[in-house]
Amino acid sequence: xxxxxxxxxxxxxxxxxxxxxxxxxxxxxxxxxxxxxxxxxxxxxxxxxxxxxxxxxxxxxxxxxxxxxxxxxxxxxxxxxxxxxxxxxxxxxxxxxxxxxxxxxxxxxxxxxxxxxxxxxxxxxxxxxxxxxxxxxxxxxxxxxxxx
Amino acid sequence: xxxxxxxxxxxxxxxxxxxxxxxxxxxxxxxxxxxxxxxxxxxxxxxxxxxxxxxxxxxxxxxxxxxxxxxxxxxxxxxxxxxxxxxxxxxxxxxxxxxxxxxxxxxxxxxxxxxxxxxxxxxxxxxxxxxxxxxxxxxxxxxxxxxx
Numbered sequence: 001x002x003x004x005x006x007x008x009x010x011x012x013x014x015x016x017x018x019x020x021x022x023x024x025x026x027x028x029x030x031x032x033x034x035x036x037x038x039x040x041x042x043x044x045x046x047x048x049x050x051x052x053x054x055x056x057x058x059x060x061x062x063x064x065x066x067x068x069x070x071x072x073x074x075x076x077x078x079x080x081x082x083x084x085x086x087x088x089x090x091x092x093x094x095x096x097x098x099x100x101x102x103x104x105x106x107x108x109x110x111x112x113x114x115x116x117x118x119x120x121x122x123x124x125x126x127x128x129x130x131x132x133x134x135x136x137x138x139x140x141x142x143x144x145x146x147x148x
Numbered sequence: 149x150x151x152x153x154x155x156x157x158x159x160x161x162x163x164x165x166x167x168x169x170x171x172x173x174x175x176x177x178x179x180x181x182x183x184x185x186x187x188x189x190x191x192x193x194x195x196x197x198x199x200x201x202x203x204x205x206x207x208x209x210x211x212x213x214x215x216x217x218x219x220x221x222x223x224x225x226x227x228x229x230x231x232x233x234x235x236x237x238x239x240x241x242x243x244x245x246x247x248x249x250x251x252x253x254x255x256x257x258x259x260x261x262x263x264x265x266x267x268x269x270x271x272x273x274x275x276x277x278x279x280x281x282x283x284x285x286x287x288x289x290x291x292x293x294x295x296x
Contacts, residue, residue: 032210032214033210033211033213033214034210034213034214034217035217056213057213057229057232058206058209058210058213061206061209062180062181062182062206062210063181065181065182065204065205065206066180066181066182069182069183081205081237082236083234083235083236083237084205084232084235084285085233085234085235086231086233087231087232087233087235088230088231089229089231137232
């Protein structure tokens with residue numbers, strides 16, 4: 001089990017697995033959850049400012065969470081998900097792009113009211129095959145301290 | 149086309165459609181994107197503090213975006229998605245729950261550098277069949293002003 005003490009400020013992990021976005025999956029995901037024409041139609045997408053078929057924002061987040069599972073080598077003693085913040089999509093993810101996840105602890109503080117727990121915030125970044133940042137989000141989690 | 153001027157501060161819309169989370173879809177979504185045991189196994193989920201099978205966070209966001217499409221009766225003159233913020237999941241969404249989307253403009257300001265556009269931030273809330281807030285998130289979008 002991974003406790004509050006095991007996730008110090010600045011600790012950084014990177015997914016060993018990557019994820020490749022196929023045109024088929026981009027269209028399938030968007031058809032169900034975010035049916036914008038530029039997520040559904042390659043020809044139409046070519047004629048937008050973005051210039052090509054790209055994935056829905058929620059698809060990007062889903063891939064980020066999926067990759068998280070490939071770097072959690074141990075269960076986290078999480079009690080509650082406090083929220084997500086600062087979600088940005090600086091560049092589109094195009095069909096054929098491959099991303100990896102880099103995650104870093106950017107906040108690590110003890111709970112003021114409960115001495116047995118703390119709050120850990122991670123910055124999660126998806127990086128494409130060109131080394132470009134394509135999506136990022138922060139996740140704050142309440143985590144138990146190691147039992148004494 | 150819906151322009152910056154058409155989305156004043158405080159304007160509020162509600163989805164006419166609702167969305168019902170089935171156990172089958174909760175498990176299918178989670179198996180692909182967020183394979184936590186309590187999103188995959190009803191019997192196991194019953195014995196957690198949450199007390200039942202509930203949906204993945206990304207699943208909730210995907211449903212929110214999907215419902216957005218049911219209240220956009222007109223295209224928005226959006227130029228760029230600036231980011232999402234303040235994402236919270238105050239209560240779980242259980243199998244069988246039905247949610248609707250309420251969206252409100254909480255920020256409406258002109259661009260400082262470009263007079264032809266402004267920034268519109270909406271607070272989006274998913275409400276279940278008991279009237280409880282189960283998920284919320286803010287989306288900031290850069291929107292063109294009506295051409296003169």
